[in-house]
Amino acid sequence: MKIAVAGTGYVGLVTGVCLAEHGHSVTCVDIDENKVALMKAGVSPIYEPGLEELMVKNMERLNFTTDYKDAYKDADIIFIAVGTPEKQDGSANLSYVYEVAEQIARSVEKDCVVVVKSTVPIGTNDKIEDLIKSNLANNVNVYVASNPEFLSQGTAVRDTLHASRIVIGVEDEIAGEVLKEVYKNFDCPIVVTNRKSAEMIKYASNDFLALKISFINEIANLCEIIGANIEDVALGMGYDERIGNRFLNAGIGYGGSCFPKDTKALHWLANFHDYELKTVKAAIDVNESQKLKLIKKSRKYFDSLKGLNVAVLGLTFKPGTDDLREAPSLVNIPLMLEDGANVKAWDPVGIENFKKLYPHGITYCYSIEDTLRDADVCFIFTEWDEVKNFDISKYGELMRRPIVLDGRNCYDLISAKKANIIYDSIGRETINNLEISFVYD
Known part of the structure; x- marks a missing residue:
């Protein structure tokens, strides 16, 4: 045709x-x-x-x-x-x-x-x-x-x-x-x-997946409080065929061109017809808060990021794309800069797009090693294979203060326990091999 x-x-x-x-x-x-x-x-x-x-x-x-x-x-x-x-x-x-x-x-x-x-x-x-x-x-x-x-x-x-x-x-x-x-x-x-049902299938599908992500992130946040492990929880849930194991990876929220836009659009449409989709509204609220999870975690270790060398691994909203739309990096990096941090950022494909938004004020690196060198804290925003396959012990060797805040749970806790680092992830215990329990000066 x-x-x-x-x-x-x-x-x-x-x-x-x-x-x-x-x-x-x-x-x-x-x-x-x-x-x-x-x-x-x-x-x-x-x-x-x-x-x-x-x-x-x-x-x-x-x-x-x-x-x-x-x-x-x-x-x-x-x-x-x-x-x-x-x-x-x-x-x-x-x-x-x-x-x-x-x-x-x-x-x-x-x-x-x-x-x-x-x-x-x-x-x-x-x-x-x-x-x-x-x-x-x-x-x-x-x-x-x-x-x-x-x-x-x-x-x-x-x-x-x-x-x-x-x-x-x-x-x-x-x-x-x-x-x-x-x-x-x-x-x-x-x-x-019919056409209206087809249009609704699209929105209902995307919004359901967004709900699933926000749900597991809320469960992960509670796991941190009570001492449960979100990965074990998700594994146990995923074997249930009624639930399934996809979209149960806890992290710092969804991004991209679809989920954020489609949840808001369906919520707006419902309000226009004087109806509230309470579950969709909750997913939106949870996701907005979750994007700031790592910044909040950093306050356990630093009163402020002023003057600190901050390493950022991952700029895109997920691996496999150079798309930045609704990426956590777009929310967090401006806060770091506003706080007075010296930001070094790495991404295998997203740097050029990020440079269009922030041509100045950020040091862009083309290797993970260069990004981490002499850093006081590392934020992981995207679960690129290059990050997941990176030797976790190198954080302790390269960083000045090896505090790793992982928003995508890229490393298993067994490996983290063998490394000379603080490893703080989502919905899991914090590994503190530096025995630091106070805020840095």
Whole structure:
């Protein structure tokens, strides 16, 4: 089929490339000429494992352009995959989605199906259909369908090619049959429902996972107080098939482009309809507090970070991506700088993006060893393999005051007990091999 994709962010580019992998002819549209030039040269503008290789492999079926009129005019299917960023009040900003819908209405010259891939509030597909039909420049039939994505950054290609399920929301048989044809070679369950249910499946899925993360983080916080071990607790819980073992890793909260935005958007939508989702609100509150967990822990050892050498390992919100959106580093590092700390930061792929936000005031390092050298305290914000595989004994050798505050539980406690460090993690006992129980001067 001839497919156009509006937007080349994580969702749009991964969707377009994976559809090309399944034999479709795909044109990806973006307004950024530099970005389009990169993609035409087979270079991915985003860091996503496996994506660039798949782009190069399928270049004969992939086209990249800024000319939306040419891309949309004779497409069989047009996917809308532009961003829906969070507004100040927590609601979703749909201006980009509506702008694309109007462009489609003015451009299409044949019957087609418009598929909303962007995460949008329940009922948005109905509004998009009305918007397109009221702005059509030609006498054609346009059918609107909801087809939410369920990919995770860092595993987006795998999540798309080997999806857990494909959800199709339609109000007519034609759109449903077209999308079934698009996905006929995808070996996974297909759920066909109405558009509002499809929109809700996306939000309900993401918000449930956010709830699970916030729940285990609260349990972890209580474990620290009463002397239980969160890893053993999570292991015991995870064997129950009704619970499962995924998203039970305690830490310093969720981040990224989905969970924070989608929990707030659904909470806002419920409030708009005079209803409160108490569990979702609790997840939001817990997560905001959890991001500051390590800063709070540091107060056990220092009254202030002023003048101290602070090492930061991990800037991105999770490993496998260069995305900084809602990353704990964005909350914590400004507080460190405000406190007067000398911050040295390391990340294998996120440094350049962080430099755009903080070009000055931070020493960026390209090895863990350089970051730790002469540090008074280390904050671990991202569980990169490079961190997890780093010899824990080296913290004691390289740091001036080897106090390691681990927000992702990268090391087992047995190894920590053998190292000449203070190791303070999430939901587990604090290992104090330096026998320090006071606040440093």
